[in-house]
Amino acid sequence: MAIREKLASIRHRLFGDSARSFGTLGLVLLVLLAAVPARDHFREWYGYQKGYLRLIRGRDDAVTLQRRLQPGVQQTWIPALNVVDRCSSCHVAMKETGLRGVGTEPYRPHPPIPHTLDQFGCVMCHRGQGVATSVEEAHSSTKAWEQPILPARYFESSCGQCHTDKLTGTPRLEAGRTMLARYGCVHCHSLTLPDGSRLTPTDDPPSLAHVGDKTTREWIFAWIKNPQAYSGTATMPNFQLSDADARDISAFVVAQATPLTPTPAPSGAAAAAEGDALQAGTSLYGESFCASCHAVQNAAGLLVGGDVGPELTRIGTKAKPEWIRQWVRNPKAYDPGTMMPHYRFDEKQLSLIQGFLESKTDSDFMANVHLDPATAQQIAHGKLLVTEMGCATCHEINGLRKPEDFAPDLTLVGSRPLAKIVFLPGMQRSLPAYIEAKIKQPRSFGSALKMPQFTIATSQVDSLVTALLAQTDRASTLPATLHVAGHPQSNYQPAGTAGRLMQDLNCFSCHSINGRGGDMAPDLSWEGTAVQRDWLLKFFKNPNTLRPALIRRMPRFNLTDQETSTLTDYILAAYQTPAFERDSVHPDSDSAAIEEGRQLFYSKYACQACHIVDPKKDKGYIGPTLTEVGSRLNAAWIFQWLKAPQALRPGTLEPDWKMSDSEAQSLTAFLMAQKGSHK
Amino acid sequence: MRAPSSLILATLIALSFSCARRTSEPVVAKPPAAVPAAIVLVSGDKQVSTIGTPLDQPVVVQVNNSQGAPVAGATVRFRGANGTVFQPASGVAGSDGQFTFSVALGSLAGRYQIAASTTGAGGKTIEVRIPELALGFEENKGRELSDAYCVRCHDPESTALRVSNHDNLVAKSHSFDDGAFLNKVSDADLLAIISHGGPGIGKSAEMPPYEHTLSKSDIAALVAYIRAVADPPYQSGEAVYAQR
Numbered sequence: 001m002a003i004r005e006k007l008a009s010i011r012h013r014l015f016g017d018s019a020r021s022f023g024t025l026g027l028v029l030l031v032l033l034a035a036v037p038a039r040d041h042f043r044e045w046y047g048y049q050k051g052y053l054r055l056i057r058g059r060d061d062a063v064t065l066q067r068r069l070q071p072g073v074q075q076t077w078i079p080a081l082n083v084v085d086r087c088s089s090c091h092v093a094m095k096e097t098g099l100r101g102v103g104t105e106p107y108r109p110h111p112p113i114p115h116t117l118d119q120f121g122c123v124m125c126h127r128g129q130g131v132a133t134s135v136e137e138a139h140s141s142t143k144a145w146e147q148p149i150l151p152a153r154y155f156e157s158s159c160g161q162c163h164t165d166k167l168t169g170t171p172r173l174e175a176g177r178t179m180l181a182r183y184g185c186v187h188c189h190s191l192t193l194p195d196g197s198r199l200t201p202t203d204d205p206p207s208l209a210h211v212g213d214k215t216t217r218e219w220i221f222a223w224i225k226n227p228q229a230y231s232g233t234a235t236m237p238n239f240q241l242s243d244a245d246a247r248d249i250s251a252f253v254v255a256q257a258t259p260l261t262p263t264p265a266p267s268g269a270a271a272a273a274e275g276d277a278l279q280a281g282t283s284l285y286g287e288s289f290c291a292s293c294h295a296v297q298n299a300a301g302l303l304v305g306g307d308v309g310p311e312l313t314r315i316g317t318k319a320k321p322e323w324i325r326q327w328v329r330n331p332k333a334y335d336p337g338t339m340m341p342h343y344r345f346d347e348k349q350l351s352l353i354q355g356f357l358e359s360k361t362d363s364d365f366m367a368n369v370h371l372d373p374a375t376a377q378q379i380a381h382g383k384l385l386v387t388e389m390g391c392a393t394c395h396e397i398n399g400l401r402k403p404e405d406f407a408p409d410l411t412l413v414g415s416r417p418l419a420k421i422v423f424l425p426g427m428q429r430s431l432p433a434y435i436e437a438k439i440k441q442p443r444s445f446g447s448a449l450k451m452p453q454f455t456i457a458t459s460q461v462d463s464l465v466t467a468l469l470a471q472t473d474r475a476s477t478l479p480a481t482l483h484v485a486g487h488p489q490s491n492y493q494p495a496g497t498a499g500r501l502m503q504d505l506n507c508f509s510c511h512s513i514n515g516r517g518g519d520m521a522p523d524l525s526w527e528g529t530a531v532q533r534d535w536l537l538k539f540f541k542n543p544n545t546l547r548p549a550l551i552r553r554m555p556r557f558n559l560t561d562q563e564t565s566t567l568t569d570y571i572l573a574a575y576q577t578p579a580f581e582r583d584s585v586h587p588d589s590d591s592a593a594i595e596e597g598r599q600l601f602y603s604k605y606a607c608q609a610c611h612i613v614d615p616k617k618d619k620g621y622i623g624p625t626l627t628e629v630g631s632r633l634n635a636a637w638i639f640q641w642l643k644a645p646q647a648l649r650p651g652t653l654e655p656d657w658k659m660s661d662s663e664a665q666s667l668t669a670f671l672m673a674q675k676g677s678h679k
Numbered sequence: 680m681r682a683p684s685s686l687i688l689a690t691l692i693a694l695s696f697s698c699a700r701r702t703s704e705p706v707v708a709k710p711p712a713a714v715p716a717a718i719v720l721v722s723g724d725k726q727v728s729t730i731g732t733p734l735d736q737p738v739v740v741q742v743n744n745s746q747g748a749p750v751a752g753a754t755v756r757f758r759g760a761n762g763t764v765f766q767p768a769s770g771v772a773g774s775d776g777q778f779t780f781s782v783a784l785g786s787l788a789g790r791y792q793i794a795a796s797t798t799g800a801g802g803k804t805i806e807v808r809i810p811e812l813a814l815g816f817e818e819n820k821g822r823e824l825s826d827a828y829c830v831r832c833h834d835p836e837s838t839a840l841r842v843s844n845h846d847n848l849v850a851k852s853h854s855f856d857d858g859a860f861l862n863k864v865s866d867a868d869l870l871a872i873i874s875h876g877g878p879g880i881g882k883s884a885e886m887p888p889y890e891h892t893l894s895k896s897d898i899a900a901l902v903a904y905i906r907a908v909a910d911p912p913y914q915s916g917e918a919v920y921a922q923r
Contacts, residue, residue, distance in 0.1 A: 103918025153783065169820030171823060172732075655888060655892045
């Protein structure tokens with residue numbers, strides 16, 4: 001009763017007459033109006049902006065910094081990229097380079113990057129929810145928003161959304177893309193890079209069409225059970241096969257193989273070489289620079305050699321003696337697409353190399369493999385397994401076609417919605433964690449899954465995840481002008497007899513010419529302008545290295561005189577730069593000009609820091625030896641090279657000196673006078 | 680939520696581990712000196728990595744008693760700033776008193792100080808602080824350029840794939856982490872010597888000019904890298920990320 005009376009009296013006091021109600025309503029309105037701006041005082045960004053003012057208080061530049069601070073919620077809107085960011089509402093000092101020393105977030109200035117911050121905004125590279133104005137919503141994944149901030153270890157993936165060219169400063173992105181092509185990923189999965197080009201495999205899994213010539217069923221059994229037990233560097237993954245499945249697959253693989261040629265009569269008891277013959281074989285292996293591509297474990301268990309071709313530590317256990325001989329005799333006969341050059345070894349050399357390779361055995365590898373003769377049932381089951389597991393995506397197999405789209409397309413894997421992902425119990429609910437787990441332990445997502453187990457280091461997994469996270473929806477819908485495309489390999493083909501010879505020698509495995517080929521050895525696109533005929537002829541006969549410090553070197557191919565001159569003439573005629581004529585520079589041969597060049601070489605430019613002209617006193621060995629450069633290169637090439645080396649060979653280490661014409665003339669005169677001792 | 684629960688889990692595992700150890704080992708009266716008195720670094724400090732990525736080498740610490748002899752079975756814990764991840768997050772030192780763990784530094788570029796600690800006599804925490812370095816984009820780019828253009832003369836060590844040219848030079852080049860020398864060189868002088876070569880600041884012509892070979896931002900990246908790896912650090916006031 002009393003309460004009701006009290007309420008009535010309050011009502012009367014507030015709304016008793018029109019003046020009172022007007023006054024009260026006015027007050028309520030005022031409070032409401034004040035509450036709207038006051039509410040901001042409780043926002044997170046308001047606290048951070050206050051914190052910033054506290055941080056800069058007392059600094060010499062505090063006034064300037066405070067003037068540049070924009071209070072309130074800040075927004076960057078880039079319609080073309082579909083970017084809306086409010087990150088700078090809290091990260092207020094991103095452009096204040098004067099605050100470099102500050103170590104607390106959110107007040108650190110953005111570290112230097114090749115783009116301006118307004119060009120792309122924040123979420124393009126960092127992901128996260130740009131429109132959010134609270135820390136939790138902006139950084140983490142919520143029910144309504146799946147894109148948390150990208151962990152720092154995968155930052156480089158963001159560069160890959162626009163860049164498919166080779167970048168400096170993004171080693172993991174580069175490594176990841178290289179691995180996708182090299183470790184067989186794109187045999188099964190298809191992947192279109194953001195620039196629209198399709199990633200193509202760069203490995204060359206062997207054809208199994210004639211595998212019976214090469215090895216035994218026992219070896220195949222042991223190999224497919226655990227490829228890395230045979231060679232730690234093998235890229236073939238482990239399919240975690242049961243003994244029975246491995247038995248049936250090996251039975252089928254051997255059964256489908258056809259002999260390449262009528263089996264040659266075994267050449268006596270082809271025993272592994274011993275003593276002097278083994279010594280000579282080892283030497284020949286070394287002299288032929290087989291180690292440029294192939295690795296062998298040394299006594300200490302360390303791998304010595306390149307990773308272009310397979311490791312040869314246990315090759316004698318794998319390959320049949322007669323096959324080794326035929327392969328080294330002419331690899332193209334067995335595998336027309338091989339990168340291995342056709343060394344023209346004579347019978348004696350073949351025996352030495354064969355003996356050396358046969359001595360590379362490991363009795364443990366197949367010690368426990370005992371297979372009974374295959375039954376028709378086993379072979380049929382093997383064929384079924386081989387078909388199901390998609391072996392033919394990588395290997396050529398008689399009677400099986402290469403399956404199309406064998407595994408899911410990975411073009412947009414970097415934006416896969418979390419709602420469509422089945423996470424394992426205990427797994428972090430994030431896309432990078434999912435991709436990482438799929439690569440590391442694919443079968444943990446289900447034992448029936450086909451993806452095999454790869455043997456790769458943690459850093460390699462990080463690289464792969466980085467490359468895959470670049471495959472975003474955003475990347476595929478960016479304006480075309482933003483894409484920086486890579487340089488795909490050309491399909492350049494040299495012509496005629498020389499062209500066939502170059503194919504046979506596989507020059508392109510190491511050298512690049514007109515946009516096609518490897519990067520192990522110098523680009524030869526303009527070699528015809530660079531070198532002299534006599535030198536090139538001699539070089540083919542005995543390719544002494546120009547660079548004593550290099551480990552990989554050009555092998556000697558035992559070319560005939562005819563072959564040598566065919567190659568030389570073709571290179572001189574076909575590989576000319578359009579920029580200048582080969583004989584456009586005639587160096588002064590008088591001693592004054594040479595002396596001036598000598599002064600420039602030793603004093604002003606200190607070329608001896610990297611090159612050797614006089615072996616008695618010069619020591620530098622970064623660049624090629626120049627003791628006989630006057631017999632090797634043409635004067636015009638030296639002259640132009642001194643003026644702008646990168647114009648002749650992009651990416652060369654020789655610094656661009658922007659040398660004047662007269663200095664380049666003098667140095668050319670000096671260098672052309674270096675004819676070597678035997679001229 | 681995650682961090683505490685995993686901590687509890689790790690502690691439980693550590694506890695059960697140490698219990699198991701105690702029961703399975705033959706009963707040897709532990710000398711009273713087997714109380715941790717110090718934790719020391721064995722290897723793995725001063726590594727240069729990229730933000731967020733694991734260091735190349737694991738970090739190894741050792742727990743010692745007051746006589747400097749290793750103490751087995753002590754629990755070792757780790758702390759780091761900015762999201763540094765330790766694998767494992769804590770554990771028990773082996774019979775040699777050592778504990779090996781891998782570290783991924785946090786997401787901000789700069790110098791880190793991670794801490795490994797154990798509990799000594801009277802429940803006192805003893806720890807060792809281990810300096811590590813995380814490079815950001817610019818410093819990483821500098822490192823890549825340095826590997827291509829600089830190290831063969833500036834790094835006196837040869838590797839299996841790279842023969843050092845250092846000893847062939849008359850003017851001895853400075854290794855990039857030689858902070859004692861390089862910290863005294865101003866940014867302007869570093870830019871000048873890389874851009875214009877040794878003669879640019881009155882030094883040997885054996886150092887060539889790179890102004891026409893590398894871009895301005897490339898050269899700035901090289902300077903940033905040199906400053907980042909300086910030992911001792913370039914600026915004493917530089918931020919060091921350590922969790923208190």
